[in-house]
Amino acid sequence: MSSTKKVTLWEQFCGLEEGKTYNFQNLQVKKEYNSNGVYLSTPKTGCTITEVEPFSQPLINPAELPQNFTNTTAAAEILGVRSVTAYQACCNCNKKLVIETSSILTCSTCGLKQNMKSTIQQCYVQLLVQIKESKITVTLFNDILHDVLASQGKSTLPLTEETITAFLLELPTVTSITFNNKIVESVQI
């Protein structure tokens, strides 16, 4: 019998290569908090992964799996705002810039020198939401936060901790969110 299961790998095992076949020994079975699904994960100790001969029969292609295999959509209510992080990002590589007193900002990642006006404002938030019986913390990155702002006609709202916190707490009840591994991918209000 064969089927497909999601596996979460901890850092020390992340050197595995796509397209190769591995034999896993001693994986843990874990239950997803929000569904009846189960997934596999590497325990802290005792797990071994060895490369083995590839299968000779064709296998299901992970790219053909339905999106709901990894995404969950559920009714959600915002209980509170855990954090709002606003920062200026490099206009070339999009990485966070350290704001200095000098008017010329040098990106520590790609080295680009730029003025404040060239930088891109970014913001991400962590929300505590109620989903069924569970309270979980989910993250909305910049693009999703902007979608939510736009849906409420607030695209021009300044991205500060105060304004964004107030905006999120004044939202009408969120009807549903789609998320994957606690990262929100869409919000329906």
Ligand SMILES: [Zn+2]
């Ligand atoms: Zn950069």
